[in-house]
Amino acid sequence: MEKTDSIVLRMQGISKRFAAIQALDNVHFELKKGEVHALLGENGAGKSTFLNIMSGAYKQDAGTIEIDNEEVEFKNPYAAKQHGIAKVHQELQLIPEMTVAQNIFLGNEPTNQFGAVDFKLMEEKADEMLKKLEADFPSRTITKKLSTAQMQMVEIAKALLFNFNVLALDEPTASLTTREIKQLFRMVQKLKEQGKAIIYISHRLEEIFEICDRATVFRDGKYVDTVNVADITKDDLVRMMVGRDISNEFFNKQTKMTNEVVLEVQNLSNGTNYKDISLQLHKGEILGLSGLVGAGRTELVRAIFGADKFRQGKVFVNGKEKRIRCPKDAIRAGIMLIPEDRKLQGFVGTLTNSANVAMSNLDKYTHIGVINYKKLKEKVSEITDILDVHPKNNDILTGRLSGGNQQKIVVAKALNIEPEILILDEPTRGIDVNAKREIHQLIKNLANSGKSIIVISSELPEILCLSDRVIIMYEGKITGEIQGKEATENDIMKYAMGGN
Numbered sequence: 422m423e424k425t426d427s428i429v430l431r432m433q434g435i436s437k438r439f440a441a442i443q444a445l446d447n448v449h450f451e452l453k454k455g456e457v458h459a460l461l462g463e464n465g466a467g468k469s470t471f472l473n474i475m476s477g478a479y480k481q482d483a484g485t486i487e488i489d490n491e492e493v494e495f496k497n498p499y500a501a502k503q504h505g506i507a508k509v510h511q512e513l514q515l516i517p518e519m520t521v522a523q524n525i526f527l528g529n530e531p532t533n534q535f536g537a538v539d540f541k542l543m544e545e546k547a548d549e550m551l552k553k554l555e556a557d558f559p560s561r562t563i564t565k566k567l568s569t570a571q572m573q574m575v576e577i578a579k580a581l582l583f584n585f586n587v588l589a590l591d592e593p594t595a596s597l598t599t600r601e602i603k604q605l606f607r608m609v610q611k612l613k614e615q616g617k618a619i620i621y622i623s624h625r626l627e628e629i630f631e632i633c634d635r636a637t638v639f640r641d642g643k644y645v646d647t648v649n650v651a652d653i654t655k656d657d658l659v660r661m662m663v664g665r666d667i668s669n670e671f672f673n674k675q676t677k678m679t680n681e682v683v684l685e686v687q688n689l690s691n692g693t694n695y696k697d698i699s700l701q702l703h704k705g706e707i708l709g710l711s712g713l714v715g716a717g718r719t720e721l722v723r724a725i726f727g728a729d730k731f732r733q734g735k736v737f738v739n740g741k742e743k744r745i746r747c748p749k750d751a752i753r754a755g756i757m758l759i760p761e762d763r764k765l766q767g768f769v770g771t772l773t774n775s776a777n778v779a780m781s782n783l784d785k786y787t788h789i790g791v792i793n794y795k796k797l798k799e800k801v802s803e804i805t806d807i808l809d810v811h812p813k814n815n816d817i818l819t820g821r822l823s824g825g826n827q828q829k830i831v832v833a834k835a836l837n838i839e840p841e842i843l844i845l846d847e848p849t850r851g852i853d854v855n856a857k858r859e860i861h862q863l864i865k866n867l868a869n870s871g872k873s874i875i876v877i878s879s880e881l882p883e884i885l886c887l888s889d890r891v892i893i894m895y896e897g898k899i900t901g902e903i904q905g906k907e908a909t910e911n912d913i914m915k916y917a918m919g920g921n
Contacts, residue, residue, distance in 0.1 A: 427453045427454050428451050428454075428490070429452055429454050429488065429489060429505075429586050429587060430450070430451070430475070430506075430587050430618065431449075431450070431451050431487040431490070432448075432449060432451075432471075432474075432475065432485070432486050432487075433449045433484055434448075434449065434483055434484035434485065435447070435448050435449065435450075435471065435481050435484035435486075436481065436482045436483040436484055437467075437470050437474060437479060437481055437482050439821075442812070443642055444642055445471060445474075445481075445639075446642045446643050447483075447484070447643070447644070448467065448471065448484075448639060448642070448643060448644040449484075449644055450637055450647075451647070452618045452620060453635075454616050454618055455614075455618065456613070456618055456634045456635060457609060457613055457619040457621050457632055457633045457634055458619065458620055458621065458633065458634065458635050458636070458637065459621050459622070459623070459629045459633040459635070459636035459650070460472075460620055460621070460622050460636075460637055460639070461622075461629070461637070461638045461639070461658060461661075461662055462638055462639035462640055462853070463640065463662055463663060463823075463825070463853035463854070463855050463856065465641075465811070465822075465825070465826065466639040466640055466641065466642065466662070466853075467639045467641075467642040469591070470642075472589050472620070472622075474486075474495075475501070475506060475587075475620075476495075476498055476501045476506055476507075476589065477497050477499070477500050477501030477502075477506070478498055480496075488504050488505065488506075502580075502583040503583070505583065505584060505586035506585065506587050506589075507579075507583060507585035507588045507589070508588070508589040508591065509576040509577060509580070509588070509591065509593065510576075510591055511591045511592040511593075511595060511851065512764070513569070513572050513573065513576055514576070515564050515572055516564065517563075517564050518563065518564070518565065519563070520560065520561055520562060520563055520564065521551070521558070521559075521560045521561070521562050521564055521567070521575050522540075522543050522544045522547035522548075522561065523543075524564055524575055524579065525547045525560070525575060525578050526546075526547065526582065527579075529582060531543050543560075544559075547560035547578065548560045550578040550581045550582070551574065553581065554574050554577060554581075554608055554611070555607070555608065555611065556571065556574050556578075558571055568601065569597055569601065570597050570598075570601035570602075570604055573593060573605065574608065577608070577612075585617065586616075586618060587617075587618050587620065588612065588617060588618070588619050588620070589619075589622070590609070590619060590620065590621050590622065591622045592624070592851055593605055593621075593623070594623060595850055595851050598713065598714045599713075606631065609632060610632075621633055624851065624852060624857070625880075626655050626658055627655075629658070630650055630655070633650050635648065635649055635650060636648055636650055636653075636658065638658070638662055640661070640662060640663070640664060645661050646661060648661075659854050662853065662854060662855070663854065663855045677705045677868070677869050677871075678703050678704065678705040678706035678868070678889050679703060679704045679705055680703060681703060682701050682702070682704075682740070683702055683703065683704050683738065683739055683841060683842060683873045684701070684702040684725075684736075684737070684738055684756070684842050685700075685701050685702075685736075685737040685740075686698060686699060686700050686701075686725060686734065686735075686736055686737075687699050687734055687735045687736075687737070688733065689721065689725075689731050689733070689734030689735075689736070690731060690732055690734055691720065691724060691729070691730070691731045691732050692732050693897070694717040694720035694721070695717035695720055695721045695724075695894070695897040695898070696897045696898055697734075697898070698721055698734070699899075700899070702875060703873065704871060705868050705871055705872070706868065706873055706874070706889050707865070707874045707887050707888055707889050707905075708873075708874065708875045708876070708889065708890055708891075708892065709876050709878070709884040709887060709888030709890070709891040709892070709905070710722070710875055710876065710894065711877075711878070711881070711891055711892070711893045711894070711913050711916075711917060712893055712894035712895060712917050713879075713895070713918070714879065716896065716897070716917065717894055717897040717898075718846075718877045718894055719761055719846055719877065722758060722844045722846060722875060722877065723758070725745070725756065725758075725844065726745070726756060726757075726844060727745040727746060727748045727749070727750050727751040728747075728748055728758065730746075738754045738755060752838055755840050755841035755842055756840060756841075756842045756844070757781075757835040757838055757840035757842070757844070758835075758844045759831055759835050759843070759844065759845045760831075760846055761846040761847045761850070761877075763824075763827055763828055763831050764827070767828075767831035767834070768819045768820075768827060768830055768831055768834065769819070770818065771818060771820060772818065772819060773815060773816050773817060774801065774805060774810065774814075774815040774816070774817060774819050774822075774833075775798055775801045775815040777830050777831075777834055778801045778804060778805065778833045778834050779800075779801055780834065781834045781835065781837045781838050782837045782838045785800075785837075786800070798815065800837070801815050801833070804836055805830070805833055808829040808833055808863065809829070809859065810822075810826050810830060811823075811826055823852075823856075824852045824853075825853055825855075825856025825857075825859070825860075826856075828848065828849070828856070829856075829859075829860075832848075832860070832863065841871075841872060841873060842872070842873045842874075842875075843867060843872055843873070843874050843875075844874075844875045844877075845864065845874065845875070845877065846877045847877060847878060847879065848864070848876065848878070849861075849878070849880070849883060850879075857883075861883070861886060861887060864876065864887060865887070876888065881913055881914070884908075884913065885905070885908055885910065885913075887905075888905040888908065889905045890902065890903070890904055890905055891904075891908050891913060893913055893916035894917075895916065895917055895919045900917070900919060900920070901913075901915075901916030901920075903916075
């Protein structure tokens with residue numbers, strides 16, 4: 422490879438194996454000073470493993486790492502930080518009860534002449550770092566009071582403490598509002614102007630074209646190519662990521678819905694997040710629930726599922742009123758929720774796929790207190806085969822799967838109770854373009870089999886692609902309802918911003 426002073430990070434011939442899984446196979450990557458470089462690939466392509474090697478969390482089996490054309494070896498994350506490598510994880514690693522300054526300097530607190538922590542100096546230095554990032558909050562702020570975007574600023578300020586030259590951002594916009602995304606992009610641009618090099622991971626390809634200079638693509642643990650973003654199209658990137666053209670693999674939006682009402686909500690309110698909500702869901706229908714972050718969509722479906730309480734209103738299933746006081750009541754009524762945060766609420770990472778899928782309906786496999794593991798594993802294999810979960814081994818810990826396959830396990834857990842009504846909250850958040858297509862096809866197949874589906878998504882193309890009908894919420898109220906075949910992004914956004 423060409424030697425150039427502008428290259429701040431070069432990784433060559435990187436390989437890494439975990440037992441029988443070859444996570445990375447002879448990949449290479451170059452990062453230039455002052456560029457934003459996208460690292461792309463499907464879930465399971467090796468991106469996370471690559472970043473963990475770069476940041477010192479893993480040791481590569483083969484290959485070399487060079488910083489400013491000098492070969493280095495990272496024995497741990499601290500060694501990587503000492504060489505100017507920083508990473509902001511998708512799951513932010515801050516202590517909510519501490520102040521911003523305490524989080525920034527955690528483990529590196531300045532001390533006075535008596536050996537005690539110098540809080541005044543610590544806050545002054547933290548405020549200086551926040552000022553460089555154009556943050557709008559002081560370092561004395563308790564971290565849990567910050568928005569997700571502000572917490573990301575704190576993570577980046579932590580990196581500034583080590584005077585980083587390379588910063589990796591892993592899915593930084595996954596939980597951000599549109600305004601917060603713009604704020605993040607301004608911050609990234611400012612860092613770029615300061616000569617910092619940014620590695621940017623996102624499954625939202627429109628962001629790649631807005632903020633990135635170059636892109637490197639991995640597929641199945643192998644290097645595919647590095648390209649200038651200005652020279653390619655979205656379809657080109659997708660083709661590189663999945664190895665084929667999927668632009669024509671989308672399907673007709675219309676399902677085999679009927680006029681039969683299977684779920685009806687009347688005047689549901691909790692007094693704060695949603696007010697006087699009434700809606701109907703038909704058999705075989707995919708109902709899209711759209712709105713901006715904070716519109717009350719998640720709170721509404723959690724109430725329907727019994728995860729949160731509501732103050733007033735009624736829920737009817739197949740024409741009969743149901744008293745839903747907890748998730749168990751909802752499951753008995755044939756309702757299942759796939760939650761917004763799969764890692765926190767959807768599965769247990771330290772359990773196997775079999776255990777995670779079976780836990781939703783363990784009584785099915787139990788007789789006089791004894792679990793029939795043969796029956797359990799057969800049923801779990803049947804469901805995971807339908808969903809095409811990889812690897813084909815249900816004894817693997819779910820926490821070790823890619824994001825897309827973890828989401829399939831959460832869906833499998835829901836299908837294990839054989840619900841008639843399935844609610845999916847942000848079903849494709851943080852998963853790649855091919856896994857997203859598979860989840861979309863699964864939702865469509867479930868609807869065509871007679872299941873009734875509610876889908877919450879912050880991605881308007883997803884709502885438009887899937888929905889037979891779209892209900893839009895704004896500040897806890899329904900502001901619009903549009904038939905799917907007539908819906909446009911402009912119409913949805915008009916209602917989502919309070920229009921009528």
